[in-house]
Amino acid sequence: MIGSAQAGTGAPFAPPADLAPLSPAYDPWDPIRSLQAYGKHALTSVEFTVTHLCNMRCEHCAVGDSLTMAEAEALPIELMLRRLDEVEHLETISLTGGEPTFSMNTVNRVLIPLLKYARSRGIRTQLNSNVTLDYGRYELIAPHLDVMHISFNYTEAEDFHRIGFARTGREVGAVAAGRMYERMMDNARRLADGGLFVSAESMINYRTHGKMKEIHRLVGEMGCSRHEVHPMYPSSFASGLPVITKRQMLEAVEELLDARRRDMWMLFGTLPFYACGDDPLERRLLGRLAAEPNVTVRNDPDGRNRVNVNLFSGDVYVTDFAAVPPFGNVKTERLDDVFDRWQAHPMQRGLNCHCPAAGCCGPNLLVTDMYYKDVDFTRRSAIV
Ligand code: SF4
Secondary structure (H helix, E strand, O other): OOOOOOOOOOOOOOOOOOOOOOEOOEOOOOHHHHHHHHOOOOOOEEEEEOOOOOOOOOOOOOOHHHOOOOOOOOOOHHHHHHHHHHOOOOOEEEEEOOOOOOOHHHHHHHHHHHHHHHHHHOOEEEEEEOOOOOHHHHHHHHHHOOEEEEEOOOOOHHHHHHHHOOOOOOOOOHHHHHHHHHHHHHHHHHHHHOOOEEEEEEEEOOOOOOOHHHHHHHHHHOOOOEEEEEEOOOOHHHHHOOOOOHHHHHHHHHHHHHHOOOOOEEEEEOOOOOOOOOOHHHHHHHHHHHHOOOEEEEOOOEOOOEEEEEOOOOEEEOOOOOOOOOOEEOOOOOHHHHHHHHHOOHHHHOOOOOEHHHOEOOOOHHHHHHHOOOOOHHHOOOOO
16 A cells, blocks of 8 residues: 555554554544444544634635634633543544644644544544645644544635635735645655554545546545545535536546555545446446445444534534534533433434445435435335
8 A cells, every 4th residue: 555654663653553544444533333333323432623713715625714813711621531531442533624834833733633632542533634834733633633534625726725725815925825735745745754544535526527637646646535525515615616417426436446556544424426326337336446445435423423623613413514502511511421412312213324335424414415415215216
């Protein structure tokens, strides 16, 4: 496999040798694993929103509306650690923003303590970053981290300039954006060379669906261990962007599978295709995805095995679907209790299907809202 995120290699950012390597056979973020282990959905994954600050304003940003120019005081880290201690089946933690490394205060007082806590318990971690800032801050984090997750939707600096600053409300020069683009690629390469598992996520959308092969090639050149591919769903900043058809998405995935590097893990997520669907072409694609070596389709953690905690308000969200407001608050409640309440909610129960033969535990709310408004998935089953 490309990338050098192999345990025990002696590289500075390689994970400890006693941790199971992340691989197509071991993806602890996939809710199908906990569903199989416990016979029902269980909270195994906690995501923290650690900042609303960001140096970019990407046109597709799923949390764009919540980005700010100044930040309130975060809740005490001790409260977060206590709430994590209480989660009975905790396996993974994700840290997201904004750009989580935007402020060194966040790096030192939030990210590093949370990552050290996770490592001490053998809990696997992911940081969602644009890696466009100085390498020094990523170098501080990398020894404690399992997955550096970056967004990569570009074939050249001009794409990055056009997409990454679309919503700044001020002019960002092409030269400055070009320097950031080079630094992002250089940072990703250096982290991967140091043994860190770098996973680049690309969106299939109206801009990228014809360019996925070239984007994939650059992801490989950066030394990433994994290329993660999701369709773009129209929420927040993306809500006004043109939408592509399911057929265009299917073609983009087929093309990628034809052209992909066989030595790099490809992870697809939130695809709007299901084994219970009527379209034989879509079912054929699912069969191909299941049969290809080094390719996985991850069930969506949101609302399945994961909650999101806002580090400032303490609010707990069960999904990023706008129609579901915060479901509880860490100041007053255990996370397992909030999660149990969500499991009983009609909105969750309506999508709570599971077809073991297809390794599928149903669509998420964004996908159903966009493509399957009138479909009752609890009455369907996989055609395998
Ligand atoms: S689990 Fe749900 S969405 Fe997946 S194939 Fe079965 S019925 Fe369809």
